[in-house]
Amino acid sequence: MNIVTCIKQVPDTAAKLQVVDSHVTWGDSPLIVNPWDEYAYEEALLLKEKFGGKATAISMGPETANEALKTCLAVGCDEAYLISDAALKGSDASATAFTLAKAIQKLGEVDLVLLGKQAIDGDTGLTAAMLGRYLGWTVLTQVIKIVEIDPKAKTIKVERFMEEGRQVCSAKIPAVVSVIKGINEPRYPSFMGIRKAAKAAIPKWGIADLGIDPTRVGKTGAFVVWPEIYPMPVKETKVEIIEGASPQEIAAKLADRLIAEKVI
């Protein structure tokens, strides 16, 4: 099976995001693989181990995204491709999905594309559905279990996570599948894997390599533009320490206070 996993590089979860002149910045905090995408590459590796074939990681982003791709190579992905071009700057989810679809088509025969459910910076959760539409393939979102794949019959059976339970879905492959936490336990890269990945040369594709018209992507191609981003106003909070001679007295005072504030 040929499996592609889409990886986004995002600021570290502990990064302090700030808005400067309506642009989000995270200073010099480290960049990481989007946490949800770790489940996507792990699932790609598990399927490759089960069925054979190839796991390929792709990322659209600046040159720094090579580091995220190197993590994918270090854990065991066979190939990685960076899609990077100045013309892609300002792309919305649609232009991102369109570009990823072109890269997947360039890769040739692909059975399954795995994505994380959401990127922790952009947070739209739209890329998987839009990618599926551009490819004209089945889309399965919120997948918590891949129950079975029949590569010969070209079918897939998954369980989707719902608040109330699980939904079993059967569909045709090729498919685009977005996965959630709990589907697997992502592995750590081995020392040998890190060394191998450090030496790997990752091919870079620009929009000309993908046959993309520059007006179709970036700010000009985006359906949604972000004219402004502003931070939430800081909430005024105050701390009050309730004192007392005994735990009973403190608890009684606390209860009175909560009743007075209409909390209980």
Ligand SMILES: Cc1cc2nc3c(=O)[nH]c(=O)nc-3n(C[C@H](O)[C@H](O)[C@H](O)COP(=O)(O)OP(=O)(O)OC[C@H]3O[C@@H](n4cnc5c(N)ncnc54)[C@H](O)[C@@H]3O)c2cc1C
């Ligand atoms: C400088 C800048 C300007 C931007 N301007 C705009 C704008 O004007 N309008 C607008 O709508 N958006 C804008 N964006 C947001 C950006 O285009 C989104 O990050 C993109 O639309 C993907 O959406 P998302 O991050 O919400 O991903 P989601 O849909 O939440 O991600 C789901 C999954 O898709 C995959 N994925 C997502 N992005 C990539 C990627 N780049 N490469 C590989 N896999 C990926 C990952 O597997 C991820 O887990 C801007 C971003 C930047 C950095």
